[in-house]
Amino acid sequence: MPDVLESSPSGPYDALLLLSFGGPEGPEDVVPFLENVTRGRGIPKERLKEVGRHYFLFGGVSPINDQNRALLSALRADFAENGLDLPVHWGNRNWAPYLTDTLREMVQDGHRRILVLATSAYASYSGCRQYRENLADALATLEAEGLELPRVDKLRHYFNHPGFVEPMVDGVVEALADLPEEVRDGAHLAFTTHSIPTAAADTSGPVEEHGDGGSYVKQHLDVARVIAGAVRERTGVDRPWQLVYQSRSGAPHIPWLEPDICDHLEERHAAGVPAVVMVPIGFVSDHMEVLYDLDTEARAKAEELGLPVRRSATVGADPRFAAAIRDMIVERAAVERGQRVTPCALGALGASHDVCPVGCCPAARDPKPAAAGADSPYA
Numbered sequence: 001m002p003d004v005l006e007s008s009p010s011g012p013y014d015a016l017l018l019l020s021f022g023g024p025e026g027p028e029d030v031v032p033f034l035e036n037v038t039r040g041r042g043i044p045k046e047r048l049k050e051v052g053r054h055y056f057l058f059g060g061v062s063p064i065n066d067q068n069r070a071l072l073s074a075l076r077a078d079f080a081e082n083g084l085d086l087p088v089h090w091g092n093r094n095w096a097p098y099l100t101d102t103l104r105e106m107v108q109d110g111h112r113r114i115l116v117l118a119t120s121a122y123a124s125y126s127g128c129r130q131y132r133e134n135l136a137d138a139l140a141t142l143e144a145e146g147l148e149l150p151r152v153d154k155l156r157h158y159f160n161h162p163g164f165v166e167p168m169v170d171g172v173v174e175a176l177a178d179l180p181e182e183v184r185d186g187a188h189l190a191f192t193t194h195s196i197p198t199a200a201a202d203t204s205g206p207v208e209e210h211g212d213g214g215s216y217v218k219q220h221l222d223v224a225r226v227i228a229g230a231v232r233e234r235t236g237v238d239r240p241w242q243l244v245y246q247s248r249s250g251a252p253h254i255p256w257l258e259p260d261i262c263d264h265l266e267e268r269h270a271a272g273v274p275a276v277v278m279v280p281i282g283f284v285s286d287h288m289e290v291l292y293d294l295d296t297e298a299r300a301k302a303e304e305l306g307l308p309v310r311r312s313a314t315v316g317a318d319p320r321f322a323a324a325i326r327d328m329i330v331e332r333a334a335v336e337r338g339q340r341v342t343p344c345a346l347g348a349l350g351a352s353h354d355v356c357p358v359g360c361c362p363a364a365r366d367p368k369p370a371a372a373g374a375d376s377p378y379a
């Protein structure tokens, strides 16, 4: 076995775990799903009712599960085509297939070195450490069951990998082409991502990045700048752009990142901007936040204003994204074998760390053990 692993480009890893958020698959799943997501998180009941309503509008089905099934197929097809013999499993934090069940099956199948791909591209408590906390929790459960624990690592943040960025550039160019010609050149770009509490943004990423929106805001600004630059080159038009936010929750007196996309559309319209393309860089695929908060709510706001808007595509299961993941797996495996690599990244920040350092994206309150980082209690 060790010989096979040594000669494989993904050795020492023997499996990939696609780790996602999870979502309901029917109306009866919605409330239990929301209970799973919000356990002990103090989200106002009003907000939960509102979010439940979004899911019911779509038949109680989150788009995220089919998106993950498509990504699984794309990864398996890409690995097979490129001779990467690495099985891919799928587990979620908040709905079936649950992370703990998937990890148990992987251990029972004999996997010992597992690399995790999270469907979240940026640093933050919600987008990184919370995934690592759930991994630690799953490992603790398996340990209590007497299973021998595998070693679990997490793939670096991929927000600035060309395989993530380039499909979004294509998406913006296509969205612009879909606008009426008379407003196309004057259109502004609104890069959107999930709002988080400003305190969580300020402590996102490694300690030395804390303050002023932390890694979360810096990473999004870097990607937005790269995409806006590429779109300028492709279309020959220099369009103003801004990073804005969506999907705010939490108590109203707690500051979250602003402006909200709907306020931004109002402000741009009042300033005489003729059109806006919304670019959801914060989302890996068409999550409920994209289908409801942008395609339903923000579109309704734009219609009310008489402002032409388009929403550009998320990366989803684009083959370039699957190839990028393969690239990063092979890269990380080489690092683990003690080899030097030149990691691939666009923008000014460079490739993100392979291992989250101590103090990265701390929890706002009651810190929990987190796996797959420098402060992991597991090997």
Ligand SMILES: CC1=C(CCC(=O)O)c2cc3nc(cc4[nH]c(cc5[nH]c(cc1n2)c(C)c5CCC(=O)O)c(CCC(=O)O)c4C)C(CCC(=O)O)=C3C
Pocket (backbone or CB within 6 Å): 021, 022, 023, 024, 034, 037, 038, 041, 043, 047, 048, 051, 062, 063, 064, 119, 120, 121, 124, 126, 127, 194, 195, 196, 197, 247, 248, 249, 250, 282, 286, 287, 288, 289
């Ligand atoms: C940064 C970030 C991402 C992007 C990174 C990543 O992708 O992980 C993300 C993704 C997602 N968030 C999702 C769903 C929810 N998020 C909630 C609540 C919250 N999200 C937060 C942040 C983020 N969330 C925060 C700071 C809260 C407040 C409470 C808390 O600190 O927990 C709530 C509770 C109700 C509400 O408050 O809205 C729900 C239902 C789904 C599934 C969607 C689908 O079904 O397609 C996905 C992909």
Ligand SMILES: [Fe+2]
Pocket (backbone or CB within 6 Å): none
């Ligand atoms: Fe969320």
